[in-house]
Amino acid sequence: MEKIIEIKNLTKIYKNGIKALENINLTINRGEKITIFGPNGAGKTTLIKTIGMFIIPDKGKITIKGYNIKKESKKIKKLISIATSNERSFYYRLSLEENLNFFGMLNNLTGKELKKKVEKGLKEMGLYETRKIKYMEASTGMKRRLNLARALIKEAEIYLLDEPTNGVDIETKIKIYEIMEELSQKGKTIILASHDVSEIEKTDRIVVLKKGKITADKKTGEILEKTTRKNEEKLLELIK
Numbered sequence: 001m002e003k004i005i006e007i008k009n010l011t012k013i014y015k016n017g018i019k020a021l022e023n024i025n026l027t028i029n030r031g032e033k034i035t036i037f038g039p040n041g042a043g044k045t046t047l048i049k050t051i052g053m054f055i056i057p058d059k060g061k062i063t064i065k066g067y068n069i070k071k072e073s074k075k076i077k078k079l080i081s082i083a084t085s086n087e088r089s090f091y092y093r094l095s096l097e098e099n100l101n102f103f104g105m106l107n108n109l110t111g112k113e114l115k116k117k118v119e120k121g122l123k124e125m126g127l128y129e130t131r132k133i134k135y136m137e138a139s140t141g142m143k144r145r146l147n148l149a150r151a152l153i154k155e156a157e158i159y160l161l162d163e164p165t166n167g168v169d170i171e172t173k174i175k176i177y178e179i180m181e182e183l184s185q186k187g188k189t190i191i192l193a194s195h196d197v198s199e200i201e202k203t204d205r206i207v208v209l210k211k212g213k214i215t216a217d218k219k220t221g222e223i224l225e226k227t228t229r230k231n232e233e234k235l236l237e238l239i240k
């Protein structure tokens with residue numbers, strides 16, 4: 001298996017003294033679908049954002065496809081696409097469609113390809129009808145879906161998705177799972193931060209974080225049963 005992400009002795013301490021990540025060691029292979037699972041405040045978002053280069057770690061090393069994130073961030077930017085909640089980097093006065101167009105252009109999409117991808121993204125996320133609404137006038141759910149559409153239209157090798165189906169309706173949820181499956185079929189690596197059983201079931205591996213430390217790393221099938229009934233209890237057992 002080809003290693004795509006290697007994390008060694010990663011530590012992140014916020015200015016308020018909170019150690020959000022402590023000595024994390026993790027290797028992720030190309031094409032894996034993996035969930036970072038843990039209770040509130042465990043460090044999931046911090047880990048996702050550190051891999052996504054939004055957060056600078058205090059200690060440790062991350063390499064992506066052999067590139068060091070400290071020294072070769074430009075190369076890595078092309079390889080990753082990230083969707084986190086509380087996204088602030090949209091233009092408030094632009095419409096949903098204009099925001100996606102702008103982002104597509106930043107990612108070197110032009111002409112027909114840009115148009116096609118933006119349209120597909122809007123349709124997949126159920127935003128086509130409301131595409132002319134200004135970002136500042138969109139509902140929270142629309143903003144979340146736009147955030148996902150933006151992450152999913154980018155041609156990347158690694159998709160980092162922080163609770164991707166949180167706050168979206170069932171139809172969009174199913175669509176997101178379909179897209180995740182499509183990406184996976186193409187050999188893309190997908191990393192989720194999640195509490196959601198149905199989301200976790202779609203991944204192959206579960207890495208459990210507790211108070212900034214990895215406490216378990218298992219194949220999803222080793223933990224969860226095929227029938228989903230008891231799975232919520234099993235996941236709770238892991239973070240007790």
Ligand SMILES: Nc1ncnc2c1ncn2[C@@H]1O[C@H](COP(=O)(O)OP(=O)(O)OP(=O)(O)O)[C@@H](O)[C@H]1O
Pocket residue numbers: 014015016018019020038039040041042043044045046047193
């Ligand atoms: N910008 C920040 N400044 C200071 N402390 C922070 C900051 N962001 C997160 N923390 C703290 O770091 C710890 C890990 O937070 P993080 O958001 O990574 O956890 P999480 O597992 O994603 O939680 P949740 O499931 O609630 O989203 C928490 O104790 C949190 O309060």
